Amino acid sequence: MRLAKLAESLADSATLRLNATAARLKAEGEPVIHLGGGEPESPAPAAAVRAARELLDKGTVKYTATPGIPMLRQTIASQVEQEFGRPTKQAEVLVTAGAKPAIYAALVAVLDPGDEVVFPSPFWVSYPEMVRLAGGVPVPVTAVDGGFEPRIEDIEAALTDRTRMMILNSPNNPSGAVYSEGLVAAVVELCERRGLFLLADEIYRRLVFDGRTAPGALCYSRESGDEGRVILVDGVSKMFGMTGFRVGWAVASRRVIEVMGNIIGQTMSCASAVGQVAALAALREESSYVEELRRDLQGRRDLLVRELATIPGVRLTPPAGTFYSMPDFSAIAPASEPLSAFLLQHTRVVTVPGKDFGCEGHLRISYCGPAADVVEGIRRIRWALDQSSPQEIEFGGRVHVRDWDAPV
Ligand SMILES: Cc1ncc(COP(=O)(O)O)c(C=O)c1O
Known part of the structure; x- marks a missing residue:
């Protein structure tokens, strides 16, 4: 079937695609932590x-x-x-x-x-x-x-x-x-x-x-x-x-x-x-809804900055606003797509490759979800990427063993 060349050349939205992947894995009972989201979790005012x-x-x-x-x-x-x-x-x-x-x-x-x-x-x-x-x-x-x-x-x-x-x-x-x-x-x-x-x-x-x-x-x-x-x-x-x-x-x-x-x-x-x-x-x-959300997000931003600082080789310019961050993982893995796929496969943590945002070597990590997810998500990422962390980790009701030297 022939469709318009311009339309066929369009990329699908990376973030919407990852939302769909996270939803599918969750529905299959996988212990997914979604750090790729683009919307506050709180209900509407x-x-x-x-x-x-x-x-x-x-x-x-x-x-x-x-x-x-x-x-x-x-x-x-x-x-x-x-x-x-x-x-x-x-x-x-x-x-x-x-x-x-x-x-x-x-x-x-x-x-x-x-x-x-x-x-x-x-x-x-x-x-x-x-x-x-x-x-x-x-x-x-x-x-x-x-x-x-x-x-x-x-x-x-x-x-x-x-x-x-x-x-x-x-x-x-x-x-x-x-x-x-x-x-x-x-x-x-x-x-x-x-x-x-x-x-x-x-x-x-x-x-x-x-x-x-x-x-x-x-x-x-x-x-x-x-x-x-x-x-x-x-x-x-x-x-x-x-x-x-x-x-x-x-x-x-x-x-x-x-x-x-x-x-x-x-x-x-x-x-x-x-x-x-x-x-x-x-x-x-x-108007007080926005201020409460802002304060909440600032707390989660602080958590994220603190947790990411514990992963050797990851550099982060602390976000001054929004609910996104763009840490630099290039010292660990230069290509963001394989790194994001690797993390999803081994830790069930969803991140968005920086490549989609014109920022190769970085991952977009959101903190619009629950604070506990931020902490747990970074804990799993640290286990996967930091060879000096314990080789075994428990999540999703079972023990996982790190059996690789480098992520990708
Ligand atoms: C920078 C920016 N502009 C616009 C939008 C779109 O917002 P809406 O959901 O209202 O269409 C988004 C959504 O992710 C965004 O991040």
Whole structure:
């Protein structure tokens, strides 16, 4: 059967694939520890569940307006105005079925075939594939010092006549890095000077640790109203633990939102009405939920940092936000895919290969699950990789013996 070449060339989502593998192994009774996840384990905020239930009880669940229910758009606009100090109107907000369609619609709205999109590496796995699907060319920029924040000179050097857009994702999936104010301000200035759109994916914006805050791109923009080139992407998936409700949004100039709305209208109609009323309730009534989640994650981040430090050869830049970390295993095994497969086979711990995020030699390890899983998962990884640890380990009700010298 012949399908479109572009569609056939798309990679499947590594993280969704691993979720499926973990679920299958668990269903088979295997003692799986999932350190590859991408969503908080906590249930959705009570007010969100209540609002969804009330709408379902009425039984009248219909299409909403394509850009979203007015009250939700207005609430998002007011919160953006408050947080970033920029006047924002309802017409500058588009609600979508999760943040993913907002990103995709922004790319389709901006790119002509062959246009380039520049973004720092490591990057979220979906950016390159979505850019390609929208007809563009992804251009990742790696930090020269091997860290997680590239220099503005290196970003600028990656721009060509074909560059139309930059993506900045801070706090960052997969590294957990929160880009410095200097970098965010410089990227906004660069985009405005060169006439580029800036897609600021700030979906982990409030999940930041140690009293820090994440500098938001909109704060540094000197363009406003219809001239604005920043496209802010956000949603309730991560900060409110509401991934399954599928509600995200974009905030941008009226013109960009109008065109993105046409793209969504012709392809997806609108986000689910149930999800939208739930998101509205979360935004209006549940700000303490985010703070509790943030505090919880910071505790688990501390645990992870402490436990990983006990594995010789593993180097970690402690994450400043999100619920991901990107430890460097290259001193133990240079190729992340075989290492991740090895760990799954021998320890039943799920990790995501760094290769998928443009960061070979690293594994993405999440700490959004239970604290006990973080400790147990790292205990098993240490046993598998550290030859000086006891040769036997017990998990899943039986004793396992390490019978290899090197992992791969
Ligand atoms: C950086 C980033 N942006 C966007 C998304 C997509 O969010 P949603 O589930 O709301 O589509 C994710 C999800 O993993 C993400 O990590």
